[in-house]
Amino acid sequence: MGHTFTIGIGGAAGQGVATPGDIFAKIFSRRGLHLNAYNAYQSIIRGGHTFLTIRTGADPVTNMGDRIDLLIPLNQDTMDRHLGLLGEGGACLYNADTIQPGTHAEGVQLCALPVSTLADISRNKVAQNTIAIGAAISMMGIGFQSLEDVIREQFGRKAAAVADENVAVARAGYDYATQNFRPFARPLPMSDNRYAVLSGNTALAMGGAAAGVKFYCAYPMSPSTGVLHWMATHAREAGIMVRQVEDELGVVNMAIGAAQAGVRAMCATSGGGFALMSEALGLSAMAEIPIVVIDCQRAGPSTGVPTKTEQGDLWQMLGAAFGDYPRVIAAPLDIADCFTLLAEMWNLVDKFQVPGLVLADLLLSEGRLSVDPKVLDFAPHVDRGEMITSPNGGPGEGGYKRYKITESGVSPRAIPGVPGYTHVVASDEHDEDGVLISDMFTNTHKRRAMMEKRMRKENGIAAAVAPPKLQGPADADVTLIGWGSTQGVIEEARALLAEEGITANQLQVRWIVPLHGEAIVEQLKNAKRTIIVENNYSGQFARYLRSETSFVADGHIRKYDGEPFMPHHIVEAVREQLAGGVTLSVPVHEIMV
């Protein structure tokens, strides 16, 4: 990654941290810059502490990085917590009327804004924020017009007078900074590229819409709620039936009901809701009704830490529902992948008539990323598998068998209401016609045949999904293994290690089931030193990989404090482990958020 620039904005919830964040995001993306934004916050509507990090640059920005260049504390608390993050060349813009700076590193520019003399604070409650934005834009070397455009857009034409006032306030901050503060050494670059800025939740929802999801239902649970919001906002125009349901039992069963009627039906939740959905995943598998369930992981167990991230639901997902059944589990690698994965997932689950589980996390769901619109294919290939939606001459000799035993394990699926193809769908074990064999007529031969029929689908699923590939030099000093959302931060850590003369490659796992264990072991067999990086306490992926392949990594880097990895966490842990003696590193998250 080339040069990047990072802004940190912090304050209490309710102080308006989001708005400056949105304004900066818009300005960066319109300059043709990439960006990555992450908001650290608490489960509280007012108060608490919110800290938004926006990092931008000409190259793709895959994570929040290690450094802050510009700090905008909206209250004293933020100043006290974060001033120490600034290094040489950094700057802090603050309201001199209400906030006192503390001790700071050498070479940090403290930029006191006389807010009450620059604006009428009795009229404009967010004047300090707007002045700070204006000043920041000036110091970054951006023309004022870009900011004015965004402010006017934000207020819309109806509120022209309010917009004028805010533009004037921003202008005052801009001019004051131009006259009084030193601009940043490197003005922000510009390019002709244009990117869309998406949260993972938006990407998941849009990915579903593009894949033809016609039914979405949910019960709100952070951090998955954004998917519901997008769906509810766009239901009409996108032609999607969206329902908020009483609980997750209702949610998943409603999705199954809709799916068996013939639509692509999807739902999203977090760990607690997913626990309630377990039961129904068995139904989806047994009745061979494809659905997609998204789990946006948050720190657990139980209610856990609603606003903090973790990769702690892997074993819950692997163990969800009782009995053996085929399914697909995938963990998107970044926010753009939240979009692309869904079309792939849908084609797989429709083809094999199994539940498909997406293991996202708060970092992806609520983070924001600039995405090249070219990646966002709104007409992806749709393969609904063998579906019968009209009588077309009828089923022929012997009638229709919904659960016909086939080589692939897949039986053509008729939707309800097609004459000649009516059938029984059951959660009980059944024979090829759907007739129950579970209670009184249990027939061991039939039971075995049906079990094997369903499980045979695993072969087809495995063949349809490619194994992960080693990224980076084959003979690297160290091989970092990650899964899902850690792709970007591990990638940057590798680049930083390379600067120190340590070469690292990376195996990032996206398809959890099917895993392709043999292919993974084959790629790891010549690795000099393997380290598994994951955002949980017990090394859930390490245990899974070992259980599937007997592969035991040399070391582990784990973090379970609720915050995502920063590149230096991984760099320092690798350094520590290469020095010898240490095989488990648990990086300390220095910033209290």
Added chain:
Amino acid sequence: MATSSAPTPKVNRLGLQVLDYRGGKTTLCAGCGHNAISERIIDAMYEMGVQPERVMKLSGIGCSSKSPAYFLSRSHSFNSVHGRMPSVATGALLANKNMLGLGVSGDGDTASIGIGQFVHLMRRNLPLIYIIEDNGVYGLTKGQFSATADIGSKLKSGVINDLPPIDTCSLAIELGATFVGRSFSGDKKQLLTMLKAAISHNGTVMLDVISPCVTFNDHEGSTKSYKYMQEHEEAISEAGFVPSFEDISIDYDPGTTYDVEMHDGSHLRLRKLHDDYDPTDRVAAVKALMEAHANGEVLTGVFYIDPHKPAFTDMLNMVDDPLATLSEERTRPSKKVLDEIMAEHS
């Protein structure tokens, strides 16, 4: 040569015979109330001339929930999991609103494990006929009390129920179901009439049908036995039904009989057997239920009906065609819509 022609079988308005509405051979106990209900469903569907392929049978788990296998073989059927049929049915009917939903549940499936789903279903007024085959016990797991068992009723083993029952009819009325009644599997005429009216209704029909479990709850001390019902059933009204396609005008006395014009033009005629009976008054209906219960009577009949309230599927601004059968081009947002959405994100 003389030919003897077999008598032409009786057919309904679709030209279908009763046979076309039958199901598989029952595996329930002989004498189980659930079997009688299956028979009445067959009769009602036949007499109303419902196309069997248009029916979607839905159930949970239990002896009662198995019974859809024993009627309407030509209809689609979904045996879901214990207590979850209400949401499965909601999803299914939202995805295909052209189907006629027929849900069959038990008192355990509904009032115990499924009560959460049940109450939310009642709020929706989804066009669905929801039948509880109510025997006061979990038949399939060998006769433990369910949440509709009366306080003080006794199991064969002597165990006495120490909790009051949930009255699913009062709940349904309070929560928004638009056709609520109770019947008895042994009351052929009343049950058949109520089922035919149910087929004509557009909205949630909730029928609690007392259906004795001959194996586990038909003894002295049970309040869900045949004997108890014969002695304590008290009808709130006498129901008659005139389907829309039978253009017969039967005289009735408006002073003693309520005439309810159903959604499809059929008429449900309810002759008062109780003072103050008004099937459009929810408060009166719940009061009558509570009073009957206090007097040790099992009130049956149509308690409440509102044929005018729009059904869930009519309120959601859905396209005319069922979502389930839309063509692929129509199942994805148009390019224009997606471009607009993208513009918001840049």
